[in-house]
Amino acid sequence: MSDDIDMMTPDEQLAMDFALGGLDRAARRAADARLRSDPAFRALVEGWQGMLSPLDDATPAVAPPADVWSAIAVEIAPVRAAAPAKPAAASWWNSLALWRGLAFAGTAAAVIAIAQIGPAPVAPGAPPQMLVASLAGSDGKPLLAAAYDPLRGAVVLTPATQRDDGDKSPELWVIEGNKPPRSLGVIDIHGPNAHVISAQRLQGLSAGAVLAISIEPLGGSPTGQPTGPVVATGKLSAV
């Protein structure tokens, strides 16, 4: 039995330590980045989490006060009902107009090839259109290429450069017309990966919509709207 821990790989140890919660801030951050980009590592962590989570039954349940739900309800309310009244959204929107100008000034949308699209069931009617965007910072420097593949229901992200966002999470947003930004979720921009997004969020995604990336607290914006600096924007065009 005493040999067990000597036989563990570093990844197995890290997964165990992360799931238990004993890592310090820097190590957690590193492990969290691995989780997002490495399915094998994530499976190890999930194994430990699944084993340990029944322990939570020993923690006394505590009913939260009612205003917690009220605050959640505001954040998840449909955009058209909640947004016009929110000054925060309005001011964010104003600054968005600014980035659009910045982002489109010198950036042509890069067309990127996606080789591994398998034969997918094609729905009757018009074939779904592949959309691409090059997301660039205000200096015009491309940060990453994004391609929306409607057949896979995924946005494929290909970073053009490395970023170190420390203990922050980059979050992807889509802005359609005058509507407030909609989150497409926290993304990993350390390596190429397919980012699967729920069908509901992708509804109506079309050429002309703007993708933006903001830097949010670890795990994503706490408010459902961008709260951190916007590092890149780009417009979707049809391939």
Next chain:
Amino acid sequence: MTALPRTASAGAAELAAMLARAADGDQAAFREFYDRTSAKLFGIILRILVERGEAEDVLQEVYVTVWRKAAEFDPARASPVTWASTIARNRAIDRFRARGSRPTAPIEAASDVADAAPTADVLIDTGRDAARVHAALTALEPRHAAAIRSCYFEGLTYEALAERENIPVGTLKSWVRRGLMRMKAGLTPAGGVA
């Protein structure tokens, strides 16, 4: 007791269905999911953060995250409660790490609290597993079990816990890792760990 696992998994299926509807934008289903799980998640967060206002902030963040990530929930990989509880624990620990430290009780106090038997109202979908995992933990050498409890329930770092217990951090890590491997070995035949 024999009826518990069946009831429990029916509960998990219901919660998974609520998440699926939430992923399609059904707020009423999400409200039901919140009503069924929020006391458990708040308990987990409160245990790590202690400070109530901060715990409420984190609970709010957690459910907004659950709403936004509902489509990513995969019943083949975790139960709905495990999935949501993991988000809550991770978010609470991140907040705790960002904050620095808090006054903590010695290791004996952690084991006192954690040894309280799980009550029926919080056994949402893990009834039988909980008994098995608690048994596996109780079977460990007491120091190993106490170290695991302190990390898991209080969100302490190995370094902070080693300092509090006045033992080398390497010793503590070895206690924790040996203890967890032993628990895993005891639980795996029934498919506890993938």
